[in-house]
């Protein structure tokens with residue numbers, strides 16, 4: 001049992017979706033969701049597999065919140081634009097995919113978009129800058145597994161690239177000068193994408209835009225909360241602009257994947 005005085009609680013901002021995330025000492029408390037038992041099974045699987053780059057599940061506190069280990073380090077938004085950061089993130093996602101291989105319980109995962117490929121892993125599906133912890137300038141851990149669900153590895157990879165290459169219209173970028181094609185190549189090499197996956201990467205990213213637009217719109221309408229705030233702040237239009245930018249640049253980007 002974790003008994004704390006609420007005076008010890010430090011609000012953790014930076015996320016878009018979950019209200020009431022707080023730090024208490026070396027722990028993080030988050031409200032339980034319908035998908036929490038699936039996410040806890042995932043985090044316990046990662047722990048048993050020796051994957052050290054995710055929070056540990058410590059239990060449920062007296063207020064009915066999940067208790068996770070606090071991962072020390074920094075969370076950056078905007079993300080640091082270095083190539084070494086991107087390559088390290090790719091290796092981290094690959095290590096995650098290798099650690100979850102074979103873990104596919106019949107469980108209630110968060111709903112969300114996917115491609116049409118057979119699911120290969122329980123992907124993180126939300127590797128945004130706000131969900132990556134850094135130490136000494138490099139990514140060392142993934143947090144916030146709330147969006148985890150069965151997908152192809154490539155679908156999880158294009159979700160990460162959407163944020164970190166990034167695959168975005170220049171008006172929506174924090175770093176307007178980054179060369180997206182070169183960075184997709186750096187990620188693909190560091191992750192170890194196969195030739196077949198490289199060929200499917202851009203079509204999968206394109207498909208993801210249409211499906212995540214529909215999925216986010218649905219969550220904003222049915223769940224409200226942070227999803228509605230994101231939608232009202234223009235998330236849907238950012239997705240539409242990113243899709244149009246990808247259409248206009250797909251041939252140029254493709255050259256980096258051959």
Ligand SMILES: Nc1ncnc2c1ncn2[C@@H]1O[C@H](COP(=O)(O)OP(=O)(O)O)[C@@H](O)[C@H]1O
Pocket residue numbers: 012013014015016017018019021028030055068069070071072075130131133143144146
């Ligand atoms: N286990 C953790 N270790 C370190 N920082 C955390 C942890 N969990 C959350 N945070 C911090 O709190 C922020 C919001 O938490 P997060 O779980 O991502 O909520 P949301 O679902 O709203 O995105 C994160 O961006 C991060 O800065």
Ligand SMILES: [Mg+2]
Pocket residue numbers: 014015016130131144
């Ligand atoms: Mg988050």
